[in-house]
Amino acid sequence: MLYIVGVGPGDPELITLKAVKALERCERVAGWRSVLLRLGLSEEKAVELTYRNQEERLRELAELSASRDVCIAVHGDPTVSDWELLDRVRELGVPFEVINGVSSLNLALARAGLDMAHVVFITQHARSPQSLSDAALPGRSLVVFPPLDAKGRSELWEELKRFSQCKILLMERLSLPGERVVELKEREHLLNATDLSVVVVKC
Amino acid sequence: MLYIVGVGPGDPELITLKAVKALERCERVAGWRSVLLRLGLSEEKAVELTYRNQEERLRELAELSASRDVCIAVHGDPTVSDWELLDRVRELGVPFEVINGVSSLNLALARAGLDMAHVVFITQHARSPQSLSDAALPGRSLVVFPPLDAKGRSELWEELKRFSQCKILLMERLSLPGERVVELKEREHLLNATDLSVVVVKC
Numbered sequence: 408m409l410y411i412v413g414v415g416p417g418d419p420e421l422i423t424l425k426a427v428k429a430l431e432r433c434e435r436v437a438g439w440r441s442v443l444l445r446l447g448l449s450e451e452k453a454v455e456l457t458y459r460n461q462e463e464r465l466r467e468l469a470e471l472s473a474s475r476d477v478c479i480a481v482h483g484d485p486t487v488s489d490w491e492l493l494d495r496v497r498e499l500g501v502p503f504e505v506i507n508g509v510s511s512l513n514l515a516l517a518r519a520g521l522d523m524a525h526v527v528f529i530t531q532h533a534r535s536p537q538s539l540s541d542a543a544l545p546g547r548s549l550v551v552f553p554p555l556d557a558k559g560r561s562e563l564w565e566e567l568k569r570f571s572q573c574k575i576l577l578m579e580r581l582s583l584p585g586e587r588v589v590e591l592k593e594r595e596h597l598l599n600a601t602d603l604s605v606v607v608v609k610c
Numbered sequence: 611m612l613y614i615v616g617v618g619p620g621d622p623e624l625i626t627l628k629a630v631k632a633l634e635r636c637e638r639v640a641g642w643r644s645v646l647l648r649l650g651l652s653e654e655k656a657v658e659l660t661y662r663n664q665e666e667r668l669r670e671l672a673e674l675s676a677s678r679d680v681c682i683a684v685h686g687d688p689t690v691s692d693w694e695l696l697d698r699v700r701e702l703g704v705p706f707e708v709i710n711g712v713s714s715l716n717l718a719l720a721r722a723g724l725d726m727a728h729v730v731f732i733t734q735h736a737r738s739p740q741s742l743s744d745a746a747l748p749g750r751s752l753v754v755f756p757p758l759d760a761k762g763r764s765e766l767w768e769e770l771k772r773f774s775q776c777k778i779l780l781m782e783r784l785s786l787p788g789e790r791v792v793e794l795k796e797r798e799h800l801l802n803a804t805d806l807s808v809v810v811v812k813c
Contacts, residue, residue, distance in 0.1 A: 416710075420628035423712060425621065484712070486719035487726045497723075505720035507619075507712045509626060509687070512726065516689035517708035520700075523690045523715065523731045524740060527747065530727045537727060544730065544747060 409472035409501055411493065413484040413508020414442065417603065418582035421509050429506055433478035437468055441602070442480050461495070469499040482603070483510040488530035488552055514581040515550055515605040518588050526550050531559055539566045539608070548573070549608040557598055563606070564594045573610040581605065612675035612704055614696065616687040616711020617645065620806065621785035624712050632709055636681035640671055644805070645683050664698070672702040685806075686713035691733035691755055717784040718753055718808040721791050729753050734762055742769045742811070751776070752811040760801055766809070767797045776813040784808065 410429045415421035430436055430446065437454035438446070446453075456464055456479075468477045479496070481489050487510040496503055512528055515521075527542040531554040542549060549570075553563050567575055577591040579601050591597060591606065613632045618624035633639055633649065640657035641649070649656075659667055659682075671680045682699070684692050690713040699706055715731055718724075730745040734757040745752060752773075757763050770778055780794040782804050794800060794809065 413712075415626065418628065420631065421626050421710065423618065423624050423626055424630070425623035427627070428623065484716050486716045486724070490725035490727070493723075493725075507624065507716040507720060509616075509710045509712055510716070510726075513687050513689045513710040513713070517710060520696075521689070522693035522696075523713075524693070524733045524736075527730060528726045533727070541749070542747065544745065546744070 408476055409469060409496070409503040410476065410478045410506055411485045411489075411496065411503060412436075412478050412480050412506045413510070414446065414480050414482065415509045416483050416511040416514050416582045417445070417580065419445075421582055423506070423508060425506050426508055429476075429478055430480065432476050434475045435468060435471060436478045436480050437464060438480040442482055446480060465495060465499060469496075469501045472501055472503070481508075483512070484508045487512055487528070488532045491533060511581045511603065511605055512550055512552075515578050515607055518578060518581070519548075519550075519576060519607045519609055521548055521550075521607070521609065531563065539563075540569070548610050551606040551608065553597065553600070553604060553606050555602055560598050560600075561594070564597050567591070567606075567608070570608050570610065573608050576607040576609065578605045578607065579603065611679055612672060612699070612706040613679065613681045613709055614688045614692075614699065614706060615681050615683050615709045616713070617649065617683050617685065618712045619686050619714040619717050619785045620648070620783065622648075624785055626709070626711060628709050629711055632679075632681055633683065635679050637678045638671060638674065639681045639683050640667055641683040645685055648685075649683060668698060668702060672699075672704045675704055675706070684711075686715070687711045690715055690731070691735045694736060714784045714806065714808055715753055715755075718781050718810055721781060721784070722751075722753075722779060722810045722812055724751055724753075724810070724812065734766065742766075743772070751813050754809040754811065756800065756803070756807060756809050758805055763801050763803075764797070767800050770794070770809075770811070773811050773813065776811050779810040779812060781808045781810065782806065 529537045530552040575591040732740045733755040778794040
């Protein structure tokens with residue numbers, strides 16, 4: 408079987424028992440470099456996915472999944488901003504199971520004192536980044552996974568200017584050593600934030 | 611310290627290591643009856659919350675938390691539909707920490723093949739239930755925690771009629787034995803669904 412496993416937001420204790428068991432059981436565990444580094448897998452077990460090799464590696468995993476347990480590990484929860492990966496897995500046409508995890512989205516809500524029922528989630532970790540203006544709903548705040556590139560972050564900074572009546576928080580390394588939650592007031596803070604940052608527009 | 615602990619959607623393996631440790635460490639664990647039953651705690655440890663006793667029990671826990679570790683356990687994740695409880699805890703004015711968990715919201719997304727970035731979440735598990743029409747956003751589906759009472763469910767059924775162009779799914783007992791995902795076509799299925807059901811309006 409092929410498992411898509413959410414390994415949680417970063418804190419090694421914020422992984423589920425089910426994810427731990429799946430990662431132990433799987434003969435191969437594929438993932439982006441940053442995920443594999445966190446999991447500390449043996450060289451024989453780890454399969455590094457890159458933008459260039461992912462199609463081939465996923466096809467190999469799908470074939471192997473007919474006779475073996477194999478995993479694809481993702482940060483957080485697979486249903487939060489991994490639909491491009493899940494679409495690619497669906498296209499392979501093999502059965503798979505999602506093992507949900509704790510997302511950094513939920514940690515951001517806890518830190519900001521917000522509830523999922525009072526926010527709209529937007530991700531810019533995708534080929535077609537979602538815009539803030541498409542997600543405006545009365546009475547709801549926004550939680551944004553900012554772009555990973557400088558150009559995208561500059562554009563997000565421009566979009567954020569429309570929300571001057573709201574409190575804008577930048578959260579970095581949630582649940583990891585060096586976690587930091589600050590009010591986002593300067594463009595450079597957003598540009599220099601880590602890949603694992605979250606922006607909360609609290610209105 | 612006072613911990614608000616998400617114990618996951620139901621499957622005992624979908625709890626985090628951090629939640630397991632907190633529940634073990636805490637001298638008292640408070641929660642609604644259905645959560646306490648799942649956790650199988652000793653009588654000395656479990657503190658049952660009811661609508662009538664919760665204010666008093668929470669005040670006692672807050673006092674105890676100055677010198678002991680105490681927990682409030684909730685289904686799923688505390689940031690998904692527990693803001694009324696969290697507001698009451700904030701009013702007590704003592705420090706507390708949220709331990710996030712896996713929500714049935716994320717399981718519903720996995721079963722429906724949806725992503726958090728393409729839905730709006732609505733809960734009707736609250737004193738002022740949210741309405742579906744307030745959550746309409748182009749390109750987004752809806753995930754709804756339906757009301758717990760028959761009157762509320764009848765009203766939800768009427769609201770759902772506006773979404774005849776969408777696929778409406780009723781999900782019950784997600785991750786538990788007897789899990790069931792069916793197309794919701796009859797009012798009675800919604801009225802008779804369990805307390806732990808989720809409705810997905812996939813547009």
